[in-house]
Amino acid sequence: MSQKNAQNSRERRAKRLAIRLGLHLMTCQKPDKRVLAHGGYMLRDGATMKIVFGDAEYLFSASLDDVEAWLEERER
Numbered sequence: 001m002s003q004k005n006a007q008n009s010r011e012r013r014a015k016r017l018a019i020r021l022g023l024h025l026m027t028c029q030k031p032d033k034r035v036l037a038h039g040g041y042m043l044r045d046g047a048t049m050k051i052v053f054g055d056a057e058y059l060f061s062a063s064l065d066d067v068e069a070w071l072e073e074r075e076r
Contacts, residue, residue, distance in 0.1 A: 010064055014041075017071045022046045025067065028060035035060050041067045 011025070018025045026042045028035050039061040042054030053070050054062035062070075 007064070010068070014064065014067050014071060017068075017075065018043060021071065021074055023052065023071075026054075026060070031060070034058055038063050040064070043067060043070070 011027070015025045022045065024044045024046055026044055028040045028042075031040060035058075039054070039058075041062045041064055042060050043052050043062075044050065045052050051059075054060060054067065056062075
Protein backbone atom coordinates (compact mmCIF):
# COMPACT_ATOMS: atom_id res chain seq x y z
CA MET A 1 0.00 0.00 0.00
CA SER A 2 1.39 3.41 -0.89
CA GLN A 3 1.90 6.08 1.75
CA LYS A 4 -0.89 8.24 0.30
CA ASN A 5 -3.34 5.34 0.52
CA ALA A 6 -2.22 4.60 4.06
CA GLN A 7 -2.82 8.25 5.05
CA ASN A 8 -6.31 8.19 3.51
CA SER A 9 -7.09 4.95 5.30
CA ARG A 10 -5.99 6.40 8.64
CA GLU A 11 -8.13 9.51 8.04
CA ARG A 12 -11.20 7.39 7.27
CA ARG A 13 -10.63 5.33 10.42
CA ALA A 14 -10.27 8.49 12.52
CA LYS A 15 -13.45 9.96 10.98
CA ARG A 16 -15.43 6.81 11.80
CA LEU A 17 -14.17 6.82 15.38
CA ALA A 18 -14.92 10.53 15.74
CA ILE A 19 -18.47 10.04 14.47
CA ARG A 20 -19.07 7.29 17.04
CA LEU A 21 -18.07 9.83 19.71
CA GLY A 22 -20.29 12.57 18.26
CA LEU A 23 -17.38 14.53 16.78
CA HIS A 24 -16.30 15.71 13.35
CA LEU A 25 -12.74 15.39 12.05
CA MET A 26 -11.84 18.60 10.25
CA THR A 27 -8.88 19.01 7.92
CA CYS A 28 -7.20 22.25 6.92
CA GLN A 29 -8.06 23.22 3.34
CA LYS A 30 -5.53 26.07 3.07
CA PRO A 31 -2.57 25.15 5.27
CA ASP A 32 0.00 27.75 6.29
CA LYS A 33 3.63 27.09 7.29
CA ARG A 34 2.78 26.05 10.85
CA VAL A 35 0.11 23.59 9.74
CA LEU A 36 2.35 22.10 7.06
CA ALA A 37 5.09 21.54 9.63
CA HIS A 38 3.13 19.09 11.78
CA GLY A 39 -0.58 19.73 12.00
CA GLY A 40 -3.62 19.88 9.81
CA TYR A 41 -6.44 18.38 11.90
CA MET A 42 -9.04 19.48 14.43
CA LEU A 43 -11.98 17.82 16.16
CA ARG A 44 -15.30 19.61 16.56
CA ASP A 45 -18.24 18.60 18.74
CA GLY A 46 -21.18 17.74 16.49
CA ALA A 47 -23.83 19.11 18.85
CA THR A 48 -22.28 22.38 20.01
CA MET A 49 -19.94 23.02 17.03
CA LYS A 50 -17.15 23.89 19.48
CA ILE A 51 -13.57 22.83 18.83
CA VAL A 52 -12.58 20.15 21.35
CA PHE A 53 -9.08 19.29 20.12
CA GLY A 54 -6.51 20.68 17.71
CA ASP A 55 -6.59 24.41 18.39
CA ALA A 56 -3.92 24.68 21.09
CA GLU A 57 -1.73 27.47 19.66
CA TYR A 58 -3.39 27.85 16.27
CA LEU A 59 -6.21 26.22 14.33
CA PHE A 60 -5.54 22.75 12.91
CA SER A 61 -2.51 22.26 15.15
CA ALA A 62 -3.04 18.52 15.73
CA SER A 63 -1.35 15.81 13.70
CA LEU A 64 -3.21 12.69 12.64
CA ASP A 65 -1.24 10.73 15.27
CA ASP A 66 -2.40 13.19 17.95
CA VAL A 67 -6.02 12.90 16.82
CA GLU A 68 -5.95 9.10 16.76
CA ALA A 69 -4.45 8.93 20.25
CA TRP A 70 -6.96 11.45 21.62
CA LEU A 71 -9.92 9.60 20.10
CA GLU A 72 -8.74 6.17 21.28
CA GLU A 73 -8.31 7.52 24.80
CA ARG A 74 -11.87 8.91 24.79
CA GLU A 75 -13.32 5.69 23.41
CA ARG A 76 -12.21 3.65 26.44
